[in-house]
Amino acid sequence: MGNKLLMTPGPTNVPDRVLKKMSEGIIHHRTSEYSGIFKDISENLKYVYQTKNAVLTFTSSGTGGLEAAVVNMFSKGDKVLAVTIGVFGDRFINIAKLYGLDVDVISVPWGKGVTVEEIKDKLCDEHKALILTHNDTSTAAVNPIKEIGEFMKDKKQLFMVDGVSSIGGIEAKMDEWNIDVLVTGSQKALMIPPGLCFVGVSDKGWKAAEKSTLPKYYFDFKSARDYLEKPLPQNPYTPAVPLVIAANEALKMIKEEGLYNVYERHQNLAGMVRNEVEKMGLTIYTDKKYLSNTVTAITFNDDTTASRIKKRMEEEFDIIIAGGQRKLKGKMIRIGHMGCVNKEMVERTLDALKKCL
Amino acid sequence: MGNKLLMTPGPTNVPDRVLKKMSEGIIHHRTSEYSGIFKDISENLKYVYQTKNAVLTFTSSGTGGLEAAVVNMFSKGDKVLAVTIGVFGDRFINIAKLYGLDVDVISVPWGKGVTVEEIKDKLCDEHKALILTHNDTSTAAVNPIKEIGEFMKDKKQLFMVDGVSSIGGIEAKMDEWNIDVLVTGSQKALMIPPGLCFVGVSDKGWKAAEKSTLPKYYFDFKSARDYLEKPLPQNPYTPAVPLVIAANEALKMIKEEGLYNVYERHQNLAGMVRNEVEKMGLTIYTDKKYLSNTVTAITFNDDTTASRIKKRMEEEFDIIIAGGQRKLKGKMIRIGHMGCVNKEMVERTLDALKKCL
Numbered sequence: 001m002g003n004k005l006l007m008t009p010g011p012t013n014v015p016d017r018v019l020k021k022m023s024e025g026i027i028h029h030r031t032s033e034y035s036g037i038f039k040d041i042s043e044n045l046k047y048v049y050q051t052k053n054a055v056l057t058f059t060s061s062g063t064g065g066l067e068a069a070v071v072n073m074f075s076k077g078d079k080v081l082a083v084t085i086g087v088f089g090d091r092f093i094n095i096a097k098l099y100g101l102d103v104d105v106i107s108v109p110w111g112k113g114v115t116v117e118e119i120k121d122k123l124c125d126e127h128k129a130l131i132l133t134h135n136d137t138s139t140a141a142v143n144p145i146k147e148i149g150e151f152m153k154d155k156k157q158l159f160m161v162d163g164v165s166s167i168g169g170i171e172a173k174m175d176e177w178n179i180d181v182l183v184t185g186s187q188k189a190l191m192i193p194p195g196l197c198f199v200g201v202s203d204k205g206w207k208a209a210e211k212s213t214l215p216k217y218y219f220d221f222k223s224a225r226d227y228l229e230k231p232l233p234q235n236p237y238t239p240a241v242p243l244v245i246a247a248n249e250a251l252k253m254i255k256e257e258g259l260y261n262v263y264e265r266h267q268n269l270a271g272m273v274r275n276e277v278e279k280m281g282l283t284i285y286t287d288k289k290y291l292s293n294t295v296t297a298i299t300f301n302d303d304t305t306a307s308r309i310k311k312r313m314e315e316e317f318d319i320i321i322a323g324g325q326r327k328l329k330g331k332m333i334r335i336g337h338m339g340c341v342n343k344e345m346v347e348r349t350l351d352a353l354k355k356c357l
Numbered sequence: 358m359g360n361k362l363l364m365t366p367g368p369t370n371v372p373d374r375v376l377k378k379m380s381e382g383i384i385h386h387r388t389s390e391y392s393g394i395f396k397d398i399s400e401n402l403k404y405v406y407q408t409k410n411a412v413l414t415f416t417s418s419g420t421g422g423l424e425a426a427v428v429n430m431f432s433k434g435d436k437v438l439a440v441t442i443g444v445f446g447d448r449f450i451n452i453a454k455l456y457g458l459d460v461d462v463i464s465v466p467w468g469k470g471v472t473v474e475e476i477k478d479k480l481c482d483e484h485k486a487l488i489l490t491h492n493d494t495s496t497a498a499v500n501p502i503k504e505i506g507e508f509m510k511d512k513k514q515l516f517m518v519d520g521v522s523s524i525g526g527i528e529a530k531m532d533e534w535n536i537d538v539l540v541t542g543s544q545k546a547l548m549i550p551p552g553l554c555f556v557g558v559s560d561k562g563w564k565a566a567e568k569s570t571l572p573k574y575y576f577d578f579k580s581a582r583d584y585l586e587k588p589l590p591q592n593p594y595t596p597a598v599p600l601v602i603a604a605n606e607a608l609k610m611i612k613e614e615g616l617y618n619v620y621e622r623h624q625n626l627a628g629m630v631r632n633e634v635e636k637m638g639l640t641i642y643t644d645k646k647y648l649s650n651t652v653t654a655i656t657f658n659d660d661t662t663a664s665r666i667k668k669r670m671e672e673e674f675d676i677i678i679a680g681g682q683r684k685l686k687g688k689m690i691r692i693g694h695m696g697c698v699n700k701e702m703v704e705r706t707l708d709a710l711k712k713c714l
Contacts (some may be wrong), residue, residue: 003382004384004385006383008385010595011383011595019379019380019381019383022376022379022380022599023376023379023380024376025371026363026368026369026370026371026376026544026550026551027361028365028368028677029368031677059417059421059551059552059597060417060575061594061595061596062594063574063594063595064575064594067574067575098572098574099572100572187595187598193383193597193598194383194386194416194595194598195552195597195598195600196597215455215456215457217420217451217452217455218417218420218424237418237420237421238418238420238542238551239418239551240416240550240551240552240553240597241368241544241550241551241552242379242550242599242600243597243599243600246599314388320385320388322387
């Protein structure tokens with residue numbers, strides 16, 4: 001069990017060092033032992049987020065984190081501008097609409113990212129926030145959040161980013177790039193097993209939270225902050241202790257390697273995948289200007305090749321890759337290269353892919 | 358790390374067999390391997406819940422499960438009758454009020470459970486549901502849900518039970534006792550690490566879910582059911598895979614031991630704790646008619662003894678017990694005896710307690 005190589009856009013491989021920690025036993029979440037661990041995590045999350053503000057931890061998937069961002073920042077009827085470049089952009093929009101937000105949408109053709117000009121054109125005074133996905137794994141495309149963040153400087157609108165599949169793998173400077181709410185999941189570039197999400201909130205974000213009237217209990221940011229800021233940091237409700245322990249170990253490993261070395265590793269491996277894939281004569285789906293360093297999407301003209309490759313990769317080579325989503329179902333394979341990934345893993349994957357063609 | 362004996366009302370000790378499984382690696386949640394595990398869990402949860410209906414799994418604490426129950430069953434303004442016998446009854450009520458429910462409350466004096474007569478008196482035609490806690494760990498008292506369930510038979514109101522600290526440790530027959538929504542957490546009597554919650558929903562519950570207009574996304578019951586009922590059962594969003602694997606192992610262990618043997622073990626150990634505690638001349642807080650088999654609460658007249666004992670138990674004996682909550686803070690110790698617990702663990706705890714007096 002669990003010995004397959006996970007080359008998917010999450011969940012990703014978890015280092016043995018992290019896996020091992022989880023089996024050392026359960027510690028009680030209202031003890032100083034737990035608080036010590038939770039304090040370290042919170043500090044290391046600030047390092048990864050490149051922020052001075054608290055980064056909150058919730059036991060849930062990344063989707064729970066997106067919902068948490070909506071219910072903590074807004075009130076019913078609030079008007080927002082949202083960008084979608086794929087499945088996960090659509091999801092963020094669906095959640096916002098479900099809670100009664102008035103959502104203006106910039107719908108970018110799949111495979112591309114948005115431009116600052118498009119946002120400049122559409123963002124208006126009534127908008128309370130700009131919402132977008134940093135890296136959409138469905139299309140393996142990234143939005144230029146550095147440029148967008150520079151444009152958002154001193155704007156009254158919140159800048160809210162779904163960084164679920166980017167944080168830890170693709171550069172994101174929360175404070176310098178004026179991001180007010182930044183959500184990520186544990187099971188992507190952070191090398192932690194699935195089950196936790198993390199949310200960074202800026203000072204401007206906290207001011208918006210004060211005004212939000214949407215109901216929330218489990219995902220209440222203020223409650224999470226109050227518990228985090230106790231002399232012995234805790235969570236309001238029982239957290240997934242083994243995953244918190246795993247997160248502590250994985251974040252330590254990122255710090256040991258150095259965040260910018262981690263980014264560079266991702267960039268190099270992504271480049272290697274793209275080069276080799278093109279050498280094989282395959283078609284990379286994503287526009288060259290918006291290529292992701294955490295996942296590569298490859299399309300096929302027919303309806304059977306992608307599924308056949310995905311199946312053979314698993315059955316013959318014990319490598320799990322992902323297929324396409326929605327309109328790309330059956331026509332795409334996606335190779336994740338994020339988190340606990342190195343040259344050998346990528347070579348093994350590319351070698352298997354070549355044999356499957 | 359994690360080598361302390363957890364004699365608290367959750368999180369509880371996790372068997373080595375379960376802990377070990379978690380470190381075997383991450384499997385992808387969209388594979389047949391995962392679906393096989395998730396299918397087994399779902400079947401074994403039905404066995405533990407004594408129900409024919411699907412039991413849903415969410416990555417969250419038990420509190421998330423209570424919130425999920427509220428947002429999936431109701432609409433704003435719905436009138437309900439709720440019973441509180443302690444901290445967790447209050448929490449369920451707070452969540453219901455937060456979502457705009459009109460909550461009539463039966464507030465039972467701490468240390469006791471509610472009677473069927475009190476419910477009979479208060480339940481009226483406008484109520485859409487009766488909400489209560491099976492076992493409130495804050496007072497170590499249980500509500501007589503068998504008798505209440507018999508009274509609820511053929512009533513139009515939903516019967517919703519917070520079974521977070523009872524399921525797997527104290528008998529609860531979801532179908533026979535006419536329970537429509539039954540919530541539990543992983544980290545109590547089920548011997549699973551914290552981070553998952555489970556929710557059983559009756560046919561009547563599903564009908565109510567159809568009418569509910571409160572917003573929900575991450576905790577959407579229908580979405581969870583649709584994914585669970587696929588030929589290869591899955592979760593809508595990435596689940597906490599290591600905890601799901603742990604749940605599978607722990608539920609297998611419960612099945613191997615036999616559910617009614619597990620209940621009997623809990624009953625015997627609870628009896629042993631209560632007898633010995635009384636022999637020590639200590640005062641059991643809970644009314645004899647409502648004693649819990651998963652936790653025992655002991656009160657002290659002064660404001661220092663309880664805290665001193667709790668501290669010494671941890672520092673000198675590596676045993677974690679709980680203190681009192683709210684008005685009982687500093688005046689109570691609570692000994693959990695649920696889940697992975699046996700005679701030796703209880704003897705070690707009682708022996709240490711004796712030495713701390």
